[in-house]
Amino acid sequence: MNDRSLPSWATALLIPAINLALAFLASGIVVLIAGQDPLRAMQVMATGAFGSGEALGWTLYYATSFIFTGLAVAVAFHAGLFNIGGEGQAMLGGLGAALVALWLGDSLPWWAVLPVATLAAALFGMTWALPPAWAQARRGSHIVITTIMFNFIASTLLVYLLVNVLIVPGRMAPQSRRFGDGGQIPDLRGLFAALGLDSGASPVNVTLFLALLAAAAVWVLIWRTRLGYEIRAVGHAPAAAANAGIDPARIILIAMGVSGALAGAMALNPVLGEAGRLKLDFTLGAGFVGIAVALMGRCHPAGILPAALLFGALYQGGAALSFEMPGISRNMVAVIQALVILFTGALENMTRPLVQRLIAAPIRRA
Amino acid sequence: MSESPAIELRGISKSFGAVQANRDIDLTVTKGTIHGIVGENGAGKSTLMSILYGYYTADAGEIRVGGQPVRIATPADAIRAGIGMVHQHFMLVDDQSVIENVMLGSVDGLLTAASLRRTRAALDELGQTYGLKVDPDAIVETLPVGLQQRVAILRAMVRRADVLILDEPTGVLTPTEADDLFRVLGRLRDEGRTVILITHKLREIMAITDMVSVLRRGEMIATRRTADTSPAELAELMVGRRVQAPQRTARADTARGPVRLSVRDLALTLRGGARPVKDLTFDLRAGEILGIAGVAGNGQSELLELLAGTRRPTSGDIRMRDRPITALSAGERRKLGLAHIPEDRHHTGLVLPFALYENAVLGTHRDPSLGRGPFLSPRAMRDRAAGHVATYDIRPPDPALRSAGFSGGNQQKIVVAREIERGPDVILIGQPTRGVDIGAIEFIHRRMLEQRDAGKAILLVSVELDEVRALSDRILVMFDGRLSDPVPPETDERTLGLMMAGMTAP
Numbered sequence: 001m002n003d004r005s006l007p008s009w010a011t012a013l014l015i016p017a018i019n020l021a022l023a024f025l026a027s028g029i030v031v032l033i034a035g036q037d038p039l040r041a042m043q044v045m046a047t048g049a050f051g052s053g054e055a056l057g058w059t060l061y062y063a064t065s066f067i068f069t070g071l072a073v074a075v076a077f078h079a080g081l082f083n084i085g086g087e088g089q090a091m092l093g094g095l096g097a098a099l100v101a102l103w104l105g106d107s108l109p110w111w112a113v114l115p116v117a118t119l120a121a122a123l124f125g126m127t128w129a130l131p132p133a134w135a136q137a138r139r140g141s142h143i144v145i146t147t148i149m150f151n152f153i154a155s156t157l158l159v160y161l162l163v164n165v166l167i168v169p170g171r172m173a174p175q176s177r178r179f180g181d182g183g184q185i186p187d188l189r190g191l192f193a194a195l196g197l198d199s200g201a202s203p204v205n206v207t208l209f210l211a212l213l214a215a216a217a218v219w220v221l222i223w224r225t226r227l228g229y230e231i232r233a234v235g236h237a238p239a240a241a242a243n244a245g246i247d248p249a250r251i252i253l254i255a256m257g258v259s260g261a262l263a264g265a266m267a268l269n270p271v272l273g274e275a276g277r278l279k280l281d282f283t284l285g286a287g288f289v290g291i292a293v294a295l296m297g298r299c300h301p302a303g304i305l306p307a308a309l310l311f312g313a314l315y316q317g318g319a320a321l322s323f324e325m326p327g328i329s330r331n332m333v334a335v336i337q338a339l340v341i342l343f344t345g346a347l348e349n350m351t352r353p354l355v356q357r358l359i360a361a362p363i364r365r366a
Numbered sequence: 367m368s369e370s371p372a373i374e375l376r377g378i379s380k381s382f383g384a385v386q387a388n389r390d391i392d393l394t395v396t397k398g399t400i401h402g403i404v405g406e407n408g409a410g411k412s413t414l415m416s417i418l419y420g421y422y423t424a425d426a427g428e429i430r431v432g433g434q435p436v437r438i439a440t441p442a443d444a445i446r447a448g449i450g451m452v453h454q455h456f457m458l459v460d461d462q463s464v465i466e467n468v469m470l471g472s473v474d475g476l477l478t479a480a481s482l483r484r485t486r487a488a489l490d491e492l493g494q495t496y497g498l499k500v501d502p503d504a505i506v507e508t509l510p511v512g513l514q515q516r517v518a519i520l521r522a523m524v525r526r527a528d529v530l531i532l533d534e535p536t537g538v539l540t541p542t543e544a545d546d547l548f549r550v551l552g553r554l555r556d557e558g559r560t561v562i563l564i565t566h567k568l569r570e571i572m573a574i575t576d577m578v579s580v581l582r583r584g585e586m587i588a589t590r591r592t593a594d595t596s597p598a599e600l601a602e603l604m605v606g607r608r609v610q611a612p613q614r615t616a617r618a619d620t621a622r623g624p625v626r627l628s629v630r631d632l633a634l635t636l637r638g639g640a641r642p643v644k645d646l647t648f649d650l651r652a653g654e655i656l657g658i659a660g661v662a663g664n665g666q667s668e669l670l671e672l673l674a675g676t677r678r679p680t681s682g683d684i685r686m687r688d689r690p691i692t693a694l695s696a697g698e699r700r701k702l703g704l705a706h707i708p709e710d711r712h713h714t715g716l717v718l719p720f721a722l723y724e725n726a727v728l729g730t731h732r733d734p735s736l737g738r739g740p741f742l743s744p745r746a747m748r749d750r751a752a753g754h755v756a757t758y759d760i761r762p763p764d765p766a767l768r769s770a771g772f773s774g775g776n777q778q779k780i781v782v783a784r785e786i787e788r789g790p791d792v793i794l795i796g797q798p799t800r801g802v803d804i805g806a807i808e809f810i811h812r813r814m815l816e817q818r819d820a821g822k823a824i825l826l827v828s829v830e831l832d833e834v835r836a837l838s839d840r841i842l843v844m845f846d847g848r849l850s851d852p853v854p855p856e857t858d859e860r861t862l863g864l865m866m867a868g869m870t871a872p
Contacts (some may be wrong), residue, residue, distance in 0.1 A: 233728065
């Protein structure tokens with residue numbers, strides 16, 4: 001009940017903006033300590049993320065993944081669950097999507113493969129989310145712990161499959177063969193060209209629209225359906241929900257299932273959209289970034305979309321930064337990204353009391 | 367009186383955001399008196415005492431202790447100034463011993479041995495001076511509630527509190543335990559200590575205080591010598607208008623209808639072996655209010671949960687209209703016409719972050735009239751909430767307001783409206799007026815009587831004996847998980863008090 005005296009615009013816009021500014025300030029100090037020019041670094045990052053059609057394409061490519069994982073974290077969060085397992089669920093989702101692409105990609109066109117692959121990715125992701133959900137719902141095992149453990153299992157499973165089963169015979173690289181043409185999701189070169197932009201080598205692809213569709217669907221689910229109502233009731237007040245005849249255990253399973261499906265669907269973007277084959281580490285940490293995206297976006301699709309874009313820009317701009325300013329290493333870029341996550345996600349409540357006081361004062365005087 | 371007062375508050379103001387909890391409050395508490403502070407829920411009593419005890423800092427105003435201005439920013443400051451507080455829920459460490467709890471906050475040095483010795487001596491002395499005897503080595507959670515409270519009082523006194531603040535101290539006590547407490551408070555006063563008693567029970571004010579101050583909507587309305595005032599005047603001061611005591615309206619046995627809810631040998635054994643509910647058997651009939659009286663913590667909460675279906679009994683049988691429902695879930699029981707107004711509305715009755723209109727459909731959110739197929743229409747929810755707001759005079763009349771923003775009384779009205787408007791046959795009500803202001807109490811009581819007259823079967827569980835006696839057609843007393851035989855509501859308070867303490871009625 002911390003925000004009782006804060007207008008909604010302050011919570012939705014002002015506080016994230018302040019936190020973001022603080023994050024950049026702290027990053028600037030880090031850059032300064034490293035003996036580099038923070039203003040130039042900032043400029044390089046901005047140009048790197050938005051300065052050209054190709055830059056924008058990469059930013060949107062990363063953002064696509066973060067939309068999925070951000071939504072996944074948000075849905076679970078509405079049910080009061082902290083799904084840390086997006087990473088593992090995405091890995092399994094990638095496995096499901098890849099199996100479909102290997103199976104149908106040689107014979108069917110992409111628009112026929114995509115729905116099946118999406119379904120498989122979602123189902124595989126869901127499957128990976130359900131055991132922790134069951135353990136939480138029926139046995140009270142804490143979902144944070146179990147989903148983290150499932151991340152490790154997923155990662156090991158993926159290594160095993162890629163090294164022993166899906167590997168191309170005679171090759172060293174632990175990756176599957178390249179999918180047939182039907183297993184490649186088209187990029188947005190044409191769309192960019194129509195807008196007068198050149199997307200260059202960036203892998204932004206049709207999955208972006210799937211992500212936007214998922215955001216709309218999540219909004220409808222959470223705020224316009226009876227099930228979403230039940231999810232929110234359980235998340236806010238499990239005892240009140242149970243008393244009203246809602247079975248919290250059932251809701252936990254459903255919410256985690258949806259969450260896992262969304263995290264699994266994220267894999268379409270890197271696996272079918274970019275690489276065109278199943279590789280190790282294709283998730284790029286999106287499962288964890290999704291937590292920051294959901295927190296910053298206040299678990300609402302309208303907040304998750306811009307937050308995902310921001311983190312997409314950080315990923316892409318960070319890559320450009322380490323490339324253009326050799327004095328700033330890749331590790332330093334990771335520090336900057338971490339600072340943004342820290343300030344906008346984990347320390348979300350740090351500036352709130354101050355803003356509360358500043359805003360409440362004129363209201364009281366009025 | 368030439369001696370300076372124990373406590374003086376001058377112009378204390380405190381607001382939370384746009385809400386002014388205390389407005390320019392003056393209060394003078396004379397040394398060696400028991401000073402009562404009464405007011406409805408949300409009148410600002412707790413805020414005022416929290417300022418005095420250092421939980422909050424006042425926006426404006428001055429605190430004087432023994433004539434000296436003091437700055438109280440933390441409870442440690444308050445303790446240093448000689449102020450002690452006994453909270454409603456005691457704030458004890460349950461699995462530690464009495465002596466460890468009493469020492470809490472006054473341990474010094476590297477090792478505890480010296481503090482232990484000193485505290486033991488102090489406990490001994492206090493036990494002799496005030497009759498506050500309690501075994502220093504007993505584990506707190508094994509003590510009866512009355513003794514736990516005594517531990518909290520002792521802790522304050524070991525810290526040399528000259529001024530003792532007690533917040534709603536009798537809510538968890540049997541009438542006998544309350545009498546004991548009042549005797550102790552009387553002795554403290556006679557020894558020259560000062561007691562501030564916060565309560566909403568006017569009877570206690572009349573019985574024990576020397577002075578009484580009334581708060582209403584954050585303002586100090588009046589201070590009276592207790593001898594010069596009456597419960598009627600105090601109630602009027604608290605509410606700001608005349609209040610009618612609930613009328614006795616029980617009906618003759620013949621007016622009661624068929625059995626709606628029948629309970630046979632219902633029992634609950636918890637994993638640790640505790641048995642909060644022991645072989646209960648009773649019938650609830652249409653057109654009656656069956657009251658269950660008892661001190662909090664004697665199994666009433668568990669009984670309500672078993673009946674509502676949010677907890678499974680270990681054994682026994684529950685039937686509604688002859689239909690076994692023991693194995694049914696809470697949702698299935700609701701569909702058969704069971705309504706439940708839970709005793710803890712913040713936790714179980716409402717989803718506090720939800721808007722009023724969302725809470726208005728909690729439990730009926732699957733109604734086809736609220737939207738097509740899997741969808742829930744915000745407009746249909748708002749329409750329904752608007753109906754509740756109008757019929758139940760919920761204020762402010764804003765269906766979009768978050769439920770946490772309503773006062774206790776209005777929150778309770780939201781729950782009562784939702785459960786009654788569903789048109790159930792059987793209504794379970796737990797502590798319907800806990801933390802509810804007097805105006806809303808009247809309103810809720812009237813609704814319950816209307817429902818009874820309309821032929822509903824109502825089970826009323828309340829720790830307020832006055833409430834149970836005023837509304838019930840029959841009373842069962844619950845003690846240690848068991849129910850007494852039914853007694854008529856005319857049974858005198860002393861007898862009921864003895865039954866509540868586990869002594870058989872004479």
